[in-house]
Amino acid sequence: xxxxxxxxxxxxxxxxxxxxxxxxxxxxxxxxxxxxxxxxxxxxxxxxxxxxxxxxxxxxxxxxxxxxxxxxxxxxxxxxxxxxxxxxxxxxxxxxxxxxxxxxxxxxxxxxxxxxxxxxxxxxxxxxxxxxxxxxxxxxxxxxxxxxxxxxxxxxxxxxxxxxxxxxxxxxxxxxxxxxxxxxxxxxxxxxxxxxxxxxxxxxxxxxxxxxxxxxxxxxxxxxxxxxxxxxxxxxxxxxxxxxxxxxxxxxxxxxxxxxxxxxxxxxxxxxxxxxxxxxxxxxxxxxxxxxxxxxxxxxxxxxxxxxxxxxxxxxxxxxxxxxxxxxxxxxxxxxxxxxxxxxxxxxxxxxxxxxxxxxxxxxxxxxxxxxxxxxxxxxxxxxxxxxxxxxxxxxxxxxxxxxxxxxxxxxxxxxxxxxxxxxxxxxxxxxxxxxxxxxxxxxxxxxxxxxxxxxxxxxxxxxxxxxxxxxxxxxxxxxxxxxxxxxxxxxxxxxxxxxxxxxxxxxxxxxxxxx
Numbered sequence: 001x002x003x004x005x006x007x008x009x010x011x012x013x014x015x016x017x018x019x020x021x022x023x024x025x026x027x028x029x030x031x032x033x034x035x036x037x038x039x040x041x042x043x044x045x046x047x048x049x050x051x052x053x054x055x056x057x058x059x060x061x062x063x064x065x066x067x068x069x070x071x072x073x074x075x076x077x078x079x080x081x082x083x084x085x086x087x088x089x090x091x092x093x094x095x096x097x098x099x100x101x102x103x104x105x106x107x108x109x110x111x112x113x114x115x116x117x118x119x120x121x122x123x124x125x126x127x128x129x130x131x132x133x134x135x136x137x138x139x140x141x142x143x144x145x146x147x148x149x150x151x152x153x154x155x156x157x158x159x160x161x162x163x164x165x166x167x168x169x170x171x172x173x174x175x176x177x178x179x180x181x182x183x184x185x186x187x188x189x190x191x192x193x194x195x196x197x198x199x200x201x202x203x204x205x206x207x208x209x210x211x212x213x214x215x216x217x218x219x220x221x222x223x224x225x226x227x228x229x230x231x232x233x234x235x236x237x238x239x240x241x242x243x244x245x246x247x248x249x250x251x252x253x254x255x256x257x258x259x260x261x262x263x264x265x266x267x268x269x270x271x272x273x274x275x276x277x278x279x280x281x282x283x284x285x286x287x288x289x290x291x292x293x294x295x296x297x298x299x300x301x302x303x304x305x306x307x308x309x310x311x312x313x314x315x316x317x318x319x320x321x322x323x324x325x326x327x328x329x330x331x332x333x334x335x336x337x338x339x340x341x342x343x344x345x346x347x348x349x350x351x352x353x354x355x356x357x358x359x360x361x362x363x364x365x366x367x368x369x370x371x372x373x374x375x376x377x378x379x380x381x382x383x384x385x386x387x388x389x390x391x392x393x394x395x396x397x398x399x400x401x402x403x404x405x406x407x408x409x410x411x412x413x414x415x416x417x418x419x420x421x422x423x424x425x426x427x428x429x430x431x432x433x434x435x436x437x438x439x440x441x442x443x444x445x446x447x448x449x450x451x452x453x454x455x456x457x458x459x460x461x462x463x464x465x466x467x468x469x470x471x472x473x474x475x476x477x478x479x480x481x482x483x484x485x486x487x488x489x490x491x492x493x494x495x496x497x498x499x500x501x502x503x504x505x506x507x508x509x510x511x512x513x514x515x516x
Contacts, residue, residue, distance in 0.1 A: 018301035021309055023222055026229035027296055027384075028289060028313040033232050034381040035160045036286025037321060038374055041340045043282035044325040045333070047275030052283075053322055055276075059283040060318040062492055063290070065483045066455035067310045070130065070293040072484060073455070075477040076462040077128050077136050079119035083469070119470065121477040127298040129395045130291055134454065137461040147396055149449040150291055154389040155426050156443030157285075161378040161385075162430025164339055166202040171342055172371040175201055183345075186434055200431060207427045209379055214386035214423045215416060218295055221383070228380040235373035236320050238366055239340070242347060243327035249350045250331065277506025280499060284447035286321060287314065291450055292388045306479060344370040382423070390419030445503060452496030460489045 019027070044052035128136075131150065134143040167186045169175075174183055175198035184195030213221070289296075297306060328343065329336055332352075337343050346353040347370070349363035394414055463486070466475035476484070 019219075019222075019296075019299045020301065021305045023226060024296055024300045024305075024309050025313055026226045027218065028309060029229045029232065029316065030225050030380055031289040031292050031296070031384055032287060032313060032317050033377060034157065034286075034385070035164050035374075035378065036282060036288075037236075037317075037324070037377075038164060038339045038341060039282055040286050040321055041325045041328045041332075042336050042338050043275070043279045045329045045336045046272065047279035048270045048272040049326060049329060050270040051272065051276065052279045052325065055279055056283045056286075056318060056321060059280070059287050060314045062495065063284075063287045063451055064311055064314045065488065066452055066459075066492060067290055067293060067314075068307060068479060068481070068483065069455040069459040069489070070133070070290060071123070071297055071306055071479045072477045073133050073137070073458045073462045074128055074294060074297060075121035075123050075479060076466050076475065077133055078124060078126065079121055080136065080465065080469070081126075083119075119466075119474075123297060123303055125298070127294050129294055129392050130450075130454070131392045132395050133458055133462075137458055137465060142457070146449070146454050147392070149446045149454075150392055151389065153443055153446035153450055154291065154385055154422070155429075156446070157385055158382060158389070158423065158426030159429045159433070160443065161382045162203060162206060162427050163434045164374050165206045165378045165382075166199050166430065167339060167434060168341065168371055168374045169202045169205075170195065170199045172345060172368075174198070199434075203427060203431050206379070206382075206430075207424075210382040210386065211420070211423050211427075213379075213383035214390065214419050216383070218384070218387065219299055225380060225384075228376060231376055232373070233320070235369055235377075236324055239344070239370055239373075240323050240327055242344070242366060242370075243324075243331050246351050247327065247331050274506075277503045280503050281443075281445055281447065281507070284451055285443060287317060288447045288451045289313075290455055291392070292384065295388060295391065304478070307481070339374065341370050341374055386419060386423040389422035390415070393422055394418035442507070445500065445507070448496050448500040448503065452492055453500070456489045456492040456496065459484070460486065460493075 040056075047055075131143055131147050134146040138146070170184050170186055172183055178194055178198045178201060184191065184198065186195075186199065218225075297303070300306060300309070324340075328340055332343055335343070343352065344367050347363050347367045349360055463475040463484075467473070482488075
């Protein structure tokens with residue numbers, strides 16, 4: 001398939017809440033910047049800086065390509081479903097799970113293709129969740145595999161959000177009337193008693209915030225998500241600048257004990273293959289947004305800007321991750337925490353202490369901004385991913401004839417129930433398991449399927465199906481480019497499969513070493 005002579009990308013208004021490119025960029029950043037960034041410096045230290053940065057770059061490039069694959073697949077799915085409308089005398093498509101009305105462009109019903117002509121591949125007001133795309137192009141088995149992988153991945157991701165939110169607050173802010181004015185070390189062996197009660201109460205507080213937010217659609221959250229995107233970069237900038245200042249002061253003999261640093265002569269400082277599984281699964285987890293692609297793409301007014309939006313998003317996160325990891329690992333070395341913001345608990349203004357809180361207001365203010373970064377970060381990321389999981393569960397429920405019949409005419413109720421099923425269980429799980437690295441190592445394995453294997457296979461199958469219907473060379477969409485060729489899809493499938501296998505082997509061996 002060649003990406004030449006492709007039709008121009010459509011500009012499809014979707015109402016007054018349509019996303020501008022900047023709003024779409026902000027939402028994409030907020031989807032990406034979740035728990036992964038908090039654990040990435042620790043994973044970089046485990047794998048070595050050269051290996052860590054190298055794989056993060058590779059994962060970022062592949063993720064951007066497979067994100068665009070899903071955009072192309074959405075366009076091809078629209079063409080095929082519209083063709084089924086035209087061919088079906090009743091006007092009802094067996095592939096349409098959101099009702100039987102044809103899509104609309106600028107408020108008017110408009111068939112996009114004729115069964116005898118090549119399609120235009122517009123993305124319209126109709127949205128396909130990724131599991132629906134799997135149902136269209138990969139049939140029942142492919143959809144089932146994706147449904148299982150996505151459900152486990154998102155439940156695991158939401159679980160980790162719960163743990164990080166409660167951990168950050170328990171470690172830094174005493175719960176009134178419970179902790180006796182003291183903070184607690186969540187990862188300490190003797191963690192329990194009033195500290196555990198404080199942790200549970202922070203989990204409950206988290207639930208009261210995020211469960212209602214997950215009931216609001218994306219277009220209702222635009223101001224909040226734009227603000228939180230800015231806050232994310234502001235907090236990351238503080239972490240990077242204060243790390244650099246601490247490195248400089250350490251060189252002048254002003255360190256206060258926390259900056260153990262790196263031993264550049266020690267084996268594994270730059271490349272440590274024993275940490276390959278950890279860095280790869282963490283890097284994938286830190287750059288994964290593919291499951292939410294349809295939710296971001298559909299409201300964007302000018303879809304010709306999608307490539308720039310997504311490339312800018314992945315470039316921004318790669319640069320921020322890399323700079324943060326290099327400077328924090330260089331300074332903290334073996335003292336790098338699983339949740340990197342916990343290293344700022346004892347920030348003194350020019351360095352970091354192991355146990356002393358600064359008496360001055362300015363360093364304490366910076367400390368609170370950094371340690372509260374995960375709180376606000378996760379409080380916005382949890383509803384976004386909860387919406388994605390809820391929408392996919394809803395799409396799966398509708399394919400059940402019994403559920404569809406029961407909820408006919410009750411779409412709002414089904415949406416509410418789907419999102420409650422998506423958001424409540426991870427909060428319960430977060431109460432009983434708190435170790436972030438283990439959660440991400442396991443959950444990241446499903447990221448290989450969601451971020452690499454499924455998009456590449458959907459790209460291959462959707463091109464084959466469209467060429468079967470309209471002829472060779474007629475699968476090119478307005479979003480196709482050099483990466484749309486079969487050879488890129490084959491390469492990503494091979495890369496994703498080998499990486500997944502290697503990461504599984506690494507995880508098994510690392511867990512076996514802990515047991516024995």
